[in-house]
Amino acid sequence: AAKDRGRNRTSYFSRDLEAATEQRVRIARELRSALADSQFSLHYQPIIDLRSGVLRKVEALIRWQHPTLGQVSPAEFIPVAEQAGLINEIGDWVFETALTQAAQWRRSLHPEFQITLNVSPAQFRAEDAYLARWLQRLRAEPLPGRALVLEITEGLLLDASASPEQRLELLREAGLQVSIDDFGTGYSSLSYLHRYAIDYVKIDQSFVSGLERDPRALALCKAIIAMSHALGFQVVAEGVETGGQLALLESSGCDFAQGYYFGRPVPAADLPDSLGRIEQRLWSHSAAGAP
Numbered sequence: 001a002a003k004d005r006g007r008n009r010t011s012y013f014s015r016d017l018e019a020a021t022e023q024r025v026r027i028a029r030e031l032r033s034a035l036a037d038s039q040f041s042l043h044y045q046p047i048i049d050l051r052s053g054v055l056r057k058v059e060a061l062i063r064w065q066h067p068t069l070g071q072v073s074p075a076e077f078i079p080v081a082e083q084a085g086l087i088n089e090i091g092d093w094v095f096e097t098a099l100t101q102a103a104q105w106r107r108s109l110h111p112e113f114q115i116t117l118n119v120s121p122a123q124f125r126a127e128d129a130y131l132a133r134w135l136q137r138l139r140a141e142p143l144p145g146r147a148l149v150l151e152i153t154e155g156l157l158l159d160a161s162a163s164p165e166q167r168l169e170l171l172r173e174a175g176l177q178v179s180i181d182d183f184g185t186g187y188s189s190l191s192y193l194h195r196y197a198i199d200y201v202k203i204d205q206s207f208v209s210g211l212e213r214d215p216r217a218l219a220l221c222k223a224i225i226a227m228s229h230a231l232g233f234q235v236v237a238e239g240v241e242t243g244g245q246l247a248l249l250e251s252s253g254c255d256f257a258q259g260y261y262f263g264r265p266v267p268a269a270d271l272p273d274s275l276g277r278i279e280q281r282l283w284s285h286s287a288a289g290a291p
């Protein structure tokens with residue numbers, strides 16, 4: 001009987017696996033037409049400067065609305081796009097869209113407004129011409145490189161085939177800023193970070209979510225903040241969902257925060273309202289806290 005159960009379990013697993021594989025194949029097929037059919041959009045989530053309350057940064061997050069599959073999460077389709085060799089094309093669309101949006105918000109919201117975008121390892125590893133084309137595109141605009149921040153993951157820094165040092169230097173020369181996303185989930189060695197031209201370290205949300213109940217999560221955040229500051233980087237906490245988490249991050253010297261506590265990612269048209277709401281809350285928060 002135990003053997004039967006074991007066999008049943010195996011078949012459940014393989015059925016799940018088959019279903020998952022089918023879904024990936026389906027997604028890869030549908031992705032090919034998604035660009036042409038304008039099924040992608042970017043949503044934007046505010047990043048708050050904790051010292052000043054200034055709201056001048058947003059992260060661009062891709063959304064895919066498929067006619068029959070509905071909303072497909074980037075956590076699901078980005079890995080498929082990477083494997084299917086479609087990520088560079090999607091990445092170009094993200095870059096182009098963010099570039100246009102940054103120019104617009106620099107005119108309408110603030111001259112120093114910045115948009116942060118996610119760059120997959122595969123894009124960063126692509127031949128030199130890929131990033132070079134972005135920089136060329138940027139030079140054709142009356143927009144400084146500073147308008148964009150690229151988010152890469154820490155694993156890339158250890159990947160010699162991605163020539164991280166050289167490529168980061170290229171970006172820096174063009175004025176773009178660079179952020180290390182999901183910090184703490186990969187190789188997590190701050191000791192090699194000092195070699196690279198980076199500007200921000202983003203503490204992964206898994207540490208932020210543990211802040212109020214796990215003293216080790218707090219110790220970890222404090223250590224990341226202290227070491228980042230010692231190396232000259234600013235720190236962004238992502239996935240901030242509660243006032244308690246925010247208070248702990250503020251008292252730990254964290255520079256920026258982003259999360260549902262402030263606002264969810266929203267379509268471009270809704271961003272000014274979202275920023276207005278956050279501003280109002282920050283204002284009443286500081287007014288209430290004043291002596």
Ligand code: C2E
Binds near residue numbers: 078241259265
């Ligand atoms: P990420 O870059 O680490 O983005 C943060 C994710 O956390 C986003 O999920 C965001 O919606 C979500 N988030 C923000 N605040 C909170 C919060 O308070 N609580 C919780 N639980 N979640 C929060 P999303 O938009 O589903 O994106 C997932 C991942 O997909 C991103 O993680 C990024 O790695 C990737 N991704 C998104 N857009 C792009 C893109 O344009 N290009 C590439 N290459 N990857 C992208």
Ligand code: MG
Binds near residue numbers: 059118151181
């Ligand atoms: Mg990110």
Ligand code: MG
Binds near residue numbers: 181202204205238
């Ligand atoms: Mg992240």
